[in-house]
Structures are given as C-alpha cells and as structure tokens.
Amino acid sequence: MAITYPDHDVTSGAERAPRLPRGPAGGRATRSATLFLLPFGALFAVMVLAPIGYAVHESLFEVRRSGLGLSPTVAELTGVSNYVRALRDRDFMASILRVLLLGVVQVPVMLGLSLLLALLLDSRSARFRRTFRMIFFLPFAMPGAIAAIMWSFLYIPSVSPFTAALRSIGLDVDFLSGGLAPVSIGNMMTWGWTGYNMLIIHSALQAIPRELFEAAVLDGCSGWRLARHVKIPLVRPALILTTVFSIIGTAQLYTEPDILRRVASTVTATYTPIMASQYSANISNYNFAAAQAVILAVLTFVLSFGFLKFVQRKGFGA
Amino acid sequence: MTTTAPYATGAQPADRPTVGALTSRAGVLLVLTLFALYTLVPPWWLLVTATKNKGYLFTTQGLWFSHFDLGTNIREVFQEQDGVFLRWMLNSVLYSVGGAAVGTLVSAMAGYALAKYAFRGRDLAFNIVLGAVLVPASMFALPLYLMFSASHLINTYWSVFLPSIVSPFGVYLARVYAGAAVPDELLEAGRIDGAREAGIFWRISMPVMSPALVTIFLFQFVGIWNNYLLPVLMLSDDRLQPITVGLANWRAELNNGVPYSLTITGSLLSVIPLLIAFFVLQRYWRSGLTAGSVK
Numbered sequence: 001m002a003i004t005y006p007d008h009d010v011t012s013g014a015e016r017a018p019r020l021p022r023g024p025a026g027g028r029a030t031r032s033a034t035l036f037l038l039p040f041g042a043l044f045a046v047m048v049l050a051p052i053g054y055a056v057h058e059s060l061f062e063v064r065r066s067g068l069g070l071s072p073t074v075a076e077l078t079g080v081s082n083y084v085r086a087l088r089d090r091d092f093m094a095s096i097l098r099v100l101l102l103g104v105v106q107v108p109v110m111l112g113l114s115l116l117l118a119l120l121l122d123s124r125s126a127r128f129r130r131t132f133r134m135i136f137f138l139p140f141a142m143p144g145a146i147a148a149i150m151w152s153f154l155y156i157p158s159v160s161p162f163t164a165a166l167r168s169i170g171l172d173v174d175f176l177s178g179g180l181a182p183v184s185i186g187n188m189m190t191w192g193w194t195g196y197n198m199l200i201i202h203s204a205l206q207a208i209p210r211e212l213f214e215a216a217v218l219d220g221c222s223g224w225r226l227a228r229h230v231k232i233p234l235v236r237p238a239l240i241l242t243t244v245f246s247i248i249g250t251a252q253l254y255t256e257p258d259i260l261r262r263v264a265s266t267v268t269a270t271y272t273p274i275m276a277s278q279y280s281a282n283i284s285n286y287n288f289a290a291a292q293a294v295i296l297a298v299l300t301f302v303l304s305f306g307f308l309k310f311v312q313r314k315g316f317g318a
Numbered sequence: 319m320t321t322t323a324p325y326a327t328g329a330q331p332a333d334r335p336t337v338g339a340l341t342s343r344a345g346v347l348l349v350l351t352l353f354a355l356y357t358l359v360p361p362w363w364l365l366v367t368a369t370k371n372k373g374y375l376f377t378t379q380g381l382w383f384s385h386f387d388l389g390t391n392i393r394e395v396f397q398e399q400d401g402v403f404l405r406w407m408l409n410s411v412l413y414s415v416g417g418a419a420v421g422t423l424v425s426a427m428a429g430y431a432l433a434k435y436a437f438r439g440r441d442l443a444f445n446i447v448l449g450a451v452l453v454p455a456s457m458f459a460l461p462l463y464l465m466f467s468a469s470h471l472i473n474t475y476w477s478v479f480l481p482s483i484v485s486p487f488g489v490y491l492a493r494v495y496a497g498a499a500v501p502d503e504l505l506e507a508g509r510i511d512g513a514r515e516a517g518i519f520w521r522i523s524m525p526v527m528s529p530a531l532v533t534i535f536l537f538q539f540v541g542i543w544n545n546y547l548l549p550v551l552m553l554s555d556d557r558l559q560p561i562t563v564g565l566a567n568w569r570a571e572l573n574n575g576v577p578y579s580l581t582i583t584g585s586l587l588s589v590i591p592l593l594i595a596f597f598v599l600q601r602y603w604r605s606g607l608t609a610g611s612v613k
Binding site: 029032035037039041046047054058113117121123125126128132134135136144146149152161191195244255258262274278296297304 | 342364428452456465481483516543546569581582585597
C-alpha cells in the first residue's frame with residue numbers, strides 16, 4: 001500500500017532524488033543499474049504489463065462456435081462489441097451501480113469516523129492514547145477473508161449475539177436480507193479499515209509542529225474551532241490520500257460479498273464488478289470477462305483521478 | 319460530541335483541570351471507548367465461541383464462555399479432511415515467506431538502482447513504479463487469471479507465488495530509504511577499494527538498508543497472507559489453497575458436514591501468529607505507513 005501524497009506532481013519525487021554519485025562512469029553505471037533493475041523489471045513486465053495488454057487484446061475478440069460445437073472454435077476480431085454488450089448487460093451495470101451507491105455512503109462515513117477518532121486521539125483531553133491506537137489498529141492485523149468469515153457468522157440469526165440482542169428488545173433484523181446486505185457489507189468495510197485510515201490521519205496530525213497550535217490557542221482558538229480551522233486544513237493531504245485509497249478499494253470490492261455469497265442467496269454471483277467479471281470467466285466467456293475487467297479498471301482510474309482533479313480545482317489541493 | 323480542552327500555553331499547570339476540561343476528558347473517553355467496543359466485540363465473540371463445545375453454539379449466550387471445549391475443537395480442526403488445515407497454513411507460510419523474501423530482495427535491488435545510479439530513463443522507470451503503487455493488485459488479478467489460464471499455468475503453486483513477488487510499493491520504499499540512508503561517500507570508498515558493484519550492494523548497501531528491508535518484508539508478507547482474490551481465481555485444487563480460501567470454503571460446507579465450530583476455531587487459530595507478529599513489530603508498521611510523509 002502506497003503512502004505517497006498523490007496530489008503532488010509525481011515527477012518531483014524523482015527530482016528530489018539525492019545528487020548522483022560521482023562514479024561510476026556513465027556506461028558502467030547504466031549497465032550496473034540495468035542488472036539491478038532486471039529482476040523486478042522482468043517480473044513487472046510479465047505479471048503487470050502483459051496481463052493488461054492481454055486483457056485489452058482479448059476484449060476485442062469474440063469466440064465463435066460454428067456448427068454444433070463439434071468443429072474447432074475461431075476467435076474473431078469484433079472490435080468494441082464486447083464493450084457494448086457489457087454496458088448493456090443488466091447484471092454488470094447493476095453491480096457497478098450497487099458498488100457506487102455503497103461507496104458514496106460508506107466512504108464518507110468511514111473517513112468521517114477516522115478523522116473524528118484521529119482528532120480525539122490528538123486532543124489534549126485524550127487518555128490511554130497508545131492503548132486506543134493499538135485497539136483501533138487491530139482489524140488491520142486480521143486478513144480480510146477471516147474478518148469476513150467472522151462477520152458472516154455474526155450476521156446469521158442462529159449464532160449471532162446481535163440478532164439475539166435485537167430480538168430481546170423486540171426487533172427482528174435479518175442482516176443478510178436483500179435490503180440490509182449492502183449495509184452489512186459496508187459495516188464489514190468500516191470495521192476493517194477505519195483504524196487504518198485513522199492511523200494515517202493521526203500520523204499527519206502528529207507531524208504538525210505543536211507551536212502552530214499554541215499560537216492558535218494564544219489567539220483564542222481552541223477546542224473544535226482549533227480542530228476545524230487549523231488541524232483539518234493541515235491534514236488535508238492525508239484526507240485526500242485516504243479518500244483516493246478508499247475509492248480504489250471500494251471499486252475492487254470482492255472478499256466480503258464473495259464470502260457472504262456462500263451463506264446468503266441475496267448476495268448474487270455478480271454482486272460486484274469483479275465478481276461479475278469472474279462469473280463470465282467461470283462460464284468460459286473469457287473475452288467478455290476481459291472487457292468487463294478493462295471497464296472496471298478504466299472506471300476506477302476515472303473515479304480516483306476525477307476526485308483528485310476535483311479537489312485541486314476547488315483549491316483544496318495541499 | 320464534546321469539545322477538546324485548550325492547549326496548555328506555557329505555565330498553566332496541566333494537573334489541575336477545570337470542570338470543563340474534566341467534562342471534555344470524559345466525553346473524549348466515551349467516544350473512544352464506544353469505538354473500541356465496536357472494534358473488539360467481533361474478535362471477542364470469535365475467541366469465546368472457539369472455546370465452546372460445538373453442541374452449544376446455538377443455545378448459549380454468544381459473548382461469554384460456557385461449556386469450555388477448546389482442546390476438542392482444536393483437535394478436530396487439525397483432523398478434518400486428513401489434516402488439510404495444517405496443509406493450508408503451510409501453504410500460506412510458503413506463499414508469504416517465500417514471496418516476501420524474494421520480493422524484498424528484488425525490490426531492494428530495483429530501489430537501490432533507482433536511488434544510486436544515473437542512467438537514461440531513470441525518471442520514467444520511477445514514475446511507472448509510482449503509478450503502479452497506486453493501483454491495487456486486485457485490479458491485475460483477473461487479467462492475470464485470463465492470461466495464465468490461456469497458458470495453462472493456473473492451478474499451480476507458481477500461479478500464486480510469481481505474481482505475489484511483484485511489489486511496486488517495496489521498490490518505492492527501498493528507493494526512498496536508499497536515497498536517504500546510503501551515503502554516496504561509502505559507495506565511492508568501496509569503488510576506490512576496487513569492490514565490484516554487486517559486492518558494494520550486498521556488503522555495504524544492504525546492511526545500511528536493513529530497517530527498510532524489514533518493513534518491506536513485513537508489508538509484503540501480510541499482503542500475500544491476506545490475499546484472497548488471486549488464489550480464489552488461480553487455484554481449484556483444495557490442497558494448494560492458502561488458509562484464507564480454505565476456511566472460506568469450509569464456511570460454505572455446513573451441508574457437507576463441516577460444522578461451524580471448525581471454521582470458527584480455525585479462523586481464530588489462523589490469526590494468532592499474525593496478531594503476535596503485528597504487535598511485536600509495531601514500530602516497523604508505523605515507519606511504513608508514514609513513509610510518504612517523511613521527506
């Protein structure tokens with residue numbers, strides 16, 4: 001996971017590089033550097049670049065079975081027809097819409113909580129800071145799949161202490177009903193990632209020189225006004241960073257719904273875009289799956305960079 | 319919601335709080351405690367339930383101990399399906415330790431080259447790495463699966479192991495750390511003494527970079543251990559699965575005779591080594607998480 005401020009010009013990172021060593025001389029340096037870079041470069045090319053190229057390429061073809069399926073299949077260049085089909089596919093579009101809606105609600109709730117907790121931990125009134133920070137970080141130490149399995153038990157009426165508690169006050173809640181399933185998934189994401197985001201924001205808060213706060217306090221600014229007018233603007237880069245990661249993470253939503261799918265019929269096999277694409281691949285519709293994967297990648301890119309451009313235009317960029 | 323107390327300005331003693339300060343302290347504590355409860359109740363339930371006799375999961379209070387039978391549960395976890403649980407754990411260890419070890423070395427070499435050598439295309443190479451850092455591995459999983467299944471590489475150890483080695487974030491961390499911590503004078507001295515570039519890297523730079531290497535290893539280890547999508551896609555053979563996928567499959571197999579107690583106890587057992595590693599190595603986590611803000 002990257003912790004770099006993406007709103008900075010990426011090239012400045014390279015320019016900030018330390019001055020180059022005086023030796024070794026040009027040719028020798030290039031040769032050594034190439035050898036050092038070779039293992040990573042080769043793996044990167046095969047495991048990252050090649051699959052992207054392959055997916056784009058495959059998405060432009062369609063496999064035609066001629067006759068009764070007895071003769072060999074032929075791949076035929078069909079251009080964008082897989083894309084057109086995907087955009088018209090009801091299940092796929094529903095999965096995109098579902099995840100968009102989920103993200104629009106869940107990401108602000110989670111990051112609001114992360115910011116609140118970070119500010120509280122940073123405030124002078126906080127006690128037991130280290131203990132709380134450790135507790136909040138705990139979900140990050142649990143694999144997402146194991147956490148999802150845990151929650152999948154906590155959502156079923158037969159063993160869930162929550163269902164039991166709600167029933168005792170007269171509420172009959174089915175966490176896995178069609179209507180509540182997205183909320184339950186959102187809750188799993190919030191449980192899993194609030195502490196992680198809090199830690200990033202809290203680290204940014206702690207990096208601010210304390211004299212700045214003291215100056216603000218001398219000027220009569222304290223409590224919530226200090227948080228709102230001094231602290232929050234100063235951690236804006238961390239907020240932008242965590243938002244971008246959350247957008248990317250939500251677009252790739254897979255583990256939680258895939259595990260709930262195994263226990264609840266309300267979570268379908270095409271619940272999220274990745275699941276929809278996996279489903280197409282499972283029924284040997286590889287070209288269509290490739291088109292879906294490419295659409296999802298483009299959408300993720302557009303959403304995260306769109307958000308960055310938006311905050312920069314509004315003058316929010318740090 | 320509550321207000322935070324003002325910052326002490328100079329001489330004001332902090333040990334004589336006003337009524338307002340006490341109220342805000344209580345308020346802050348309340349909110350933090352509520353969220354701590356939200357965080358802790360689910361794992362607490364897991365811990366409690368894992369210790370219960372499997373006949374009493376449905377009838378006893380979920381959040382407290384009763385009918386303690388942890389030993390039986392653990393034994394059954396290890397006996398189920400000829401010890402497949404242990405196999406899954408070993409698979410996870412193999413994927414994670416192997417992938418992270420090779421990955422750390424590969425990342426260290428690349429990061430070091432990007433920090434310490436001048437060559438054409440260096441900025442371009444680093445920018446590609448930076449761009450890749452922002453893209454989650456899950457985005458490549460499906461294309462990789464399509465490519466691997468066309469080349470008949472799926473359902474092998476390699477189909478999970480090889481993609482796990484690649485860590486742009488590791489290269490980024492290594493590049494930042496090597497740039498800041500490996501002095502050019504040291505490399506220069508090595509060259510004057512006639513050492514070869516590989517020797518300089520191995521004997522001079524690697525030791526200097528070791529704190530960063532631990533962080534890179536840790537992040538990659540946990541990343542691979544937690545991976546779910548990639549093995550789900552690549553592996554159909556149950557005996558190649560890592561623990562995450564194995565337990566997820568158990569979760570769905572109540573009808574095939576895998577009782578809840580197995581999945582619950584298995585889940586608890588599978589996170590214990592990770593939790594220990596986390597809290598013992600906490601400071602490396604923080605250094606990795608804050609790496610971007612340290613110039």
